[in-house]
Amino acid sequence: MSQQFDFGMVGLGVMGRNFILNVTDHGFSAIGLDTDLAKANALEEEGAGKPVKGTTAKEEFIAALKKPRKIMLLVPAGGPVDAVIDSFLPLLDKGDLIIDGGNSFFADTNRRETYLSAKGIHFMGIGVSGGSHGARFGPSIMPGGDAEAYEMIKPILEAVSAKVNGDPCVAYLGAGSSGNYVKMVHNGIEYGLMQLISEAYDVLKRGVGLSNDALHELFSGWNAGRLQSFLVEITAHIFSVNDTLTDQKLVDMILDQAKQKGTGKWTSQNAMDLGIPVPTIDMAVTLRELSALKPERVAAEKIYGPAQAINEDAVTLAAAVEQALYFSFIATYAQGMAQLTDASNEYKYGLNLETVARIWRGGCIIRAAMLENFRQAYQNNPALPNLLLDADLASSLQVAQAGLRKVVAAAVSSGIPVPAMSASLAYFDAYRSARLPLNLVQAQRDFFGSHTYERTDRTGIFHTDWAE
Structure with a gap:
């Protein structure tokens, strides 16, 4: 059996099992490793008739792989990744490849690449998006790191990835931790889009009383137009699902406290480190944190009262909400893409934004029809600093901003929170302002801290004794 399999997968949870079965669907043999015997057996049962094996023994796993070995890890980020790597090292040969396919923090990827490179082992951090269904039938894959190593795994990744018009949704992105970084920003954009959709839902349901059935029809219609996307599609479906425990729609029975795994927070934190504005993503992270304060929110509503209905025709408001979502979606992608542009320069990734937009068109959670427009924008101008330009x-x-302004104004007047939409509008208004009031901030800083300032009429650094 030794050196029989083309590909190895460590971690046979739903994502790992589905990914390895996807690999075997495309003519490659694969072996999976997990400490849980039931998961190893489940792989063999589900893969019956395919060139696949499950095992709980790492020695057997390593010995069964063709050289140079190609091993992918889908285990929890952090310590577990390092533990697997260290346990494998005595069994590996120079030239073997380890791929981290989880949501690892990009700085950890840089550290691991340096560590393994010194030992002659190739290492890549690869972002994988699409959930369990995508892993099984075609995800978007974001590889970064060792360019030589990518050629070793390229045939497998291209085969298993999603396809858009026959074009695989995978491409080598750049050096170092670029793959994990792009996936991190992908998830930050995902946070923003999900928050925007939830605000649209809130405005229409709480604001003008649309039923779940009406929301299902509305979102289904939007998904057939310029808002076509995976997230709008699944949202339309969610509104139609009945609860099996009550006579209500399931969405109405779900607690309004959203959890998070940290990738959206990492996007915001790193954007702040680099000095890149991503306010829609920031607000999406903040609202998940605010949602956790359920007892406090209930107490506050008793003090201040609930939001009021929006005094607007439902059909008219729905049309404005479609414009608001379209505008805010673009603003969110623009923020994420601008972060990728600046981070690529800072970390010397060498990212091509046209390539990023291209591989996001299929398979991933943020796939949307408008990504083709973004791809064309970067194809026309590879140096484009921001999609808004x-x-x-x-x-x-220019046309859609009217709807966003209408929705934000109506929601604010009624007390319905729309922080991500408001942040998207504020980002746009600030970005398009040739002059901002930060001259006053500079004056204040110089007044209390002698931080100096620059002038509009001459070059140089100036300080004023403001008290005199």
Whole structure:
């Protein structure tokens, strides 16, 4: 059996098992390793008739792989990744490849690449998006790191990835931790889009009383238009699902406290470290944190009262909400793409934003029809610093901003929180302002801290004794 399999997977949970079965669907043999015998057996049962094996013995796993070995880890981020790597090292040969396919923090990926490179072992951090269904039938894959190593795994990744018009949704992205970084920002954008959709839902349900059935029809219609996307599609479906324990729709029976695994927070934190504004993503993270304060929110509503209905025709407001979502979606992608642009320069990743937009068009959670527009924008101008500066997108944003302003104004007047929509609008208004009031902030800083300032009429650094 030794050196029989083309590909190895460590971690046979739903994602790992589905990914390895996807590999075997495309003509490659694979072996999976897990400490849980039931998971190893489940792989063999589900893969009956395919060139696949499950095992709980790492020695057997390593010995059964063709050289140079290609091993992918889908285990929890952090310590477990390091533990698996260290346990494998005595059994590996120079030239073997380890791939971290989990949501690892990009700085950890840099550390692991340096550590393994010194031992002659190739290492790559690869972002994988699409959930369990995507892992089984075609995810979006974001590989970064050792360019030589990518050629070793490229045939397998291209085979298993999602396809858009026959084009695989995978491409080598760049050096170092670029793959994990791009996946991190992907997840930050995901946070923003999900929060925006939840605000649209809140405005329409709490604001003008649309039923779940009406919301299902509305979102289904939007998904057939310019808002076509995975997240809008599944949202439409969610509104139609009945609860098996009551006579209600399931969405109404779910507690309004959202959890998070940290990748959205990492996006915000690193954006702040780099000085990159991503306010929609920031607010999406903040609202998940605010949602956890359920007892306090209940107490506060008793003091201040609930939000009021929006005094607007439902059909008219729904049309404005569609514009608001379209505008805010673009603003969110623009923030994430701008972060990738700046981070690529800072960390010397060498990212191509047209490539990023291209591989996000299929398989991943943030896949959407508008990504093709973004791909074209970067194809037309590879040096585009922000999607808001693309002429074609600008023309559609000029029209859609009216709907966003209407929705934000109506929601604010009624006390319905729309922080991500408000942040998207504020980001746009600040970005398009040739002059901002930060001259006053500079004056204040110089007044209390002698931090100096620059002038509009001459070059140099200046300080004023403001008290005199």
